[in-house]
Amino acid sequence: MQGKVVFVNERLTGGGSERVMSILATEYVKLGIDTSMILLNEDIRTYDVPSEVRIIESYCPMKKKYICWHVKRIISLRKAIKESGADTIISFIWNTNLKVMLASLGLKKKIIISERADPAVYYNKKSFQFANKILFPNAEAIVFQTEEAMKYYTRKKQQKQVVISNPIPNNLPVYSGERDKRIVAVGRLTEQKNYKMLFDAFSQFYDNHRDYILEVYGQGPDLQKLKEYVIDLKLESVIVFKGYVSDLKQQIVSAGIYVNCSYYEGISNAMLEALAMGIPTVCTDCPVGGARLVIDSGENGILIPVNDQVALVKALFRIADNPELAKDMSEKAKFILDKYSAEHIAHEWMVLCG
Template identity: 25%
Template sequence: MRPRRIAIVGPLKAWGGIEGKVVTLAREFLTQGIQVDLVLLRGGQTPCPDRLPPEVRVIDLATRSKPDGIRRLAAYLRDQHPNAVLTVKDHSAKVALLARFLARVQTPILIKVTNTLSQTIRRPIQRLMIRLMYPRADGIIAISQGVKRDLVDVYGIPGERISVIYNPTVSDDFPARAARTPEHPWFAPGRPLPVILAAGRLTRQKGFDILLEAFARLRRTRPARLMILGDGPERPALEAQARRLGIDADVALIGFVSDPLPYMAQADLFVLSSRYEGLGNVLVEAMAVGCPVVSTDCPSGPREILEDGHHGPLVPVENAEMLAEAMAERLDQTRRAEDLGAATRRFDSRHIAAEYLHALGLARTDEANRIT
């Protein structure tokens, strides 16, 4: 019998939140007897190479354009006959659907939607293509209820075509990873000041400009330090803003780190300041290692993760004053690591992978019965 095989298709980068979740899914699929191809489009790179299992086959189609990608992916589908295709990112969804038509095969295609598309897709022609093409997939996976509502309300996609499956965020290796020592002097034993942590690509979406304003307000009443993990185009502007606010000595933009968990485990508070998200995986990661959290109530995900604010304050987007107040309040509260960890069981990677296999029609009979 030919082994079951999933093709995960996308223009993946070497590092990133989406890429990390793809690798986690691939690892879990392997443990459940599914072979995995990572099929790269449009200059894609091998994601998280230090974590990617060697059993995963990476196939770079070396595509130069969308028509080139359609042609080459069609050839892959005809030659390799994967049992199912899972697409990540909008570009790969459209390419895969057209490639299947060109190849004249019946391979099931599931589209994974990882962000609030009304915030990320602006051009009318792109929105029209989503309306026309996404319903032709065998299913759509939204990573939060908010993302699903956006697809229904903005793009008119029937709700029954969309399944909500959270990201596979919490894996068995979390305790060992969180136990490592962060490579920064602010986390030295006996540190004099609390450390507030944030993480994400330095772009307008993540709202780090608002976080710096909130931190400056917080600093008027108490000493603290702010560390942001990640890099991106907004770095010069954020550095200039920190200097202008007079907080640059206590703000560290330390760039990309391969694993944020040791920093989250040691931080006194984690803050998500985004203007919009698909889910907000960093909130889940921080909670899973026991770090108290504060978040903006942005679309989509934080309200679901924090269960309407039960596990941490939710503040309006773009409101630095209320964000500062929530940060101060949370710093004064007793840390409840056990409660926060329990709240993240919904995001267990093994269970999430089983849900994906069920949606893809590749779950074993006992797995399918358990999920349904």
């Protein structure tokens, strides 16, 4: 890969795209590539990056005049791109991609944009339709997590559109003892993650497995609402909200079951890392198909239909009541690290960048 690279994202806080960006930047620095990051929102940084990564802040406080505020954000981003001196821009998430395409007009940069979620959620938005038809086709390449996501995007003949999975970091802890009677869930506390179904399913499961607890790791706007829901279920002593923790992997590595109940996802980083650590995993087979790429249901994990509480309860019983099956799933799941290692995925990105 030739020249300098700059990553652009809204923030460096607790999200999947931010996690991928931090891992890729770390791998780029290891290879001696001049690497910068532009962050568009002021927020607490929960992901570490090497000191060699230059952080450029492009914050614009919200203004009452909404259109003027967006124009100022584009101007600020353009200045940040120039300041980075980068030859290649790598941008994450569709609305950030839109800003990057506008801010880079006439700058003669190689631009690679990346779709990180389910485009069906915002496909009918006028801003996405405009970007998809007018702006995104002018990017050098678009990176998707699944083939399913790619179908929503317009394409010019000369444009590269490729599928690249999320990377799994190399510093995952190892655990080989008897697993705890803990179910863990990791992610932002939002409606997308369907925590209420998880709590309802755990309530049924707990009736027959009183030695288990459920731990929820993450922050988000629905925290208070979800806490009240747990109180209504009278399960506040066994469903624990852990918030953000800096040593997440160390805290969950010995868990008995990992659960992801999302309505939609790209490829969940937490799911990938849970599998790689050998935590028996239950995940919804949700759009845009990321989970089914890595989970062979019944072999290295269990897939369930979206919003299917009955299937989730059955999956929890199946793992908890069959320790040999759980152990076998655990051992098979660890092999995904060979395919999705940080070095391997970073190499795919570098080949794309040229």
